[in-house]
Amino acid sequence: MTHLPRFETQDISWAPPRRHRGQLRCLVAGGAGFLGSHLCDRLIEAGHSVICIDNLLTGRTKNIAHLMEHPDFTFLRHDVIAPLQMYGELDRIYNLACAASPPKYQLDPLHTFQTCVAGSMNLLSLAERTGARILQASTSEVYGDPDISPQREDYRGRVNTTGPRACYDEGKRAAETLFHDLQAIRGIDTRIARIFNTYGPRMDPEDGRVISNFVTRAIRGAPLQLYGGGTQTRSLCYVDDLISGLVALMESETVGHDPVNLGNPGEYTVAELAHIVRDMCESRAPLVVSDLPLDDPMQRCPDITRAETRLGWRPEIALRSGLVPTIAYFRAEIAGVETATAPITATAAE
Known part of the structure; x- marks a missing residue:
């Protein structure tokens, strides 16, 4: 097994500029990743200040390079499986x-599981200390x-616990x-x-x-692998839509604490996507055609009724x-x- 690097606990003490009217101080864990970097952009564009933490095992500095000199953006290289001591006010924590x-x-x-469990516990503890709202x-x-x-x-669900x-x-x-329990x-x-499933610019090739x-x-002219013949289905949400859903969920005062599906209910077979x-x-x-990997799900399609009724959210960007x-x-x-990345004009989502 490849052993990945670990990062020690780091303290950060910051004196943010005077809070603007309506400005929130947000921490985005995993903020240099595909979704995290788009979320950092959206929060900065909304006038908020952002502390981005990432261990850069899968996140990429090129995703946030354009934000590094922004006065409301701070980057800290840190692995969330280690406790993070932060000093200063915090309003929102996004755990990506x-x-x-x-x-x-x-x-x-093992590190993946620790990130999910120990990392979540550390960020929940930070939320408790600061009084911040936190999104998983x-x-x-x-x-x-x-x-x-x-x-x-x-x-x-139907999950293989040892696969x-x-x-x-x-x-x-x-x-x-x-x-759930700490709430x-x-x-x-x-x-x-x-x-x-979410797609868009900044995905790692x-x-x-x-x-x-x-x-x-397809760009390289290499064979497109249809695992299991490509009969399994996926529902694909463009990244801008997904980020809108995350922000809407975080900022809703009436949604409650129940899980909310965020995705595009347009369903395609993998073979259709290949074409x-x-x-x-x-x-x-x-x-x-190749063999289907073990535990690869045969169906992925969200029921987004809860997001529609509680958040007023549904995706707007069509697949093509x-x-x-x-x-x-x-x-x-x-x-x-x-x-x-140029902005997309919304068309009817599938």
Whole structure:
């Protein structure tokens, strides 16, 4: 097993500038990752101050390089499995600190589980000390390989506790338990988002998930792998929509503390996605069938009724619209060229 580096506890003491009207002081754990960096952008754009912490095992400094000189942005390299002592006022904590790429979270399953459990406990303790509201970025993987579709929040899941994905699936389930119990026992103000498959610029080309795999291979003309024949389904949410859902969940005063699914209910087979990506990349890459990995879920489709009724949120970006900047981003990554992400005009989401 590859042993990954560890980072010692770090203290940070900051004297933020005078609070602007409506400004929140936000900590984003995992803020240099795909979702975390987009969230940092959104919070900064809203006029808030952001403390971004990341151990950079899967997060990338290039994702936040444009924020490093911003007066309301602070970066701290730190692993959340070690306690984090912070001094100063804090209003919001977003816990996005865990690798979500199967090849990467399986690289060191013990560390993945510690990130989910010990990391969540440390951030919950910080929330309790500061009085901050805290949001857990959970996952649709808590449903395992479901036997119902779409998946509702009251579905308890079908998870293999000893399989290759268990460190992540069970780690996230355990984190939800911590959030639930510490809210009930100690009154910590918690939110839980169950995030379904998300895609967009800043995904790691070596991420190992369906969109990054298909797009990078299609661009290179390499075979697109259809594991198990590609009959399994995925529901894909563009990153801008997902970030809007996270912020809406965090800022809702009426949503309560129950888990909330965030994702796009438009459902595609993996084979359909391969054809769409290949077509949009204008690629002749062949499609090849491979064995289905152990515990790879056959269905992923969120029931977003709770998000719609409690948050007034639903995704707005259609798959093909979101794939345009995503493909452009991967082309630039493969070419080694930096590119800016242009805003997308919302079209009807699937």
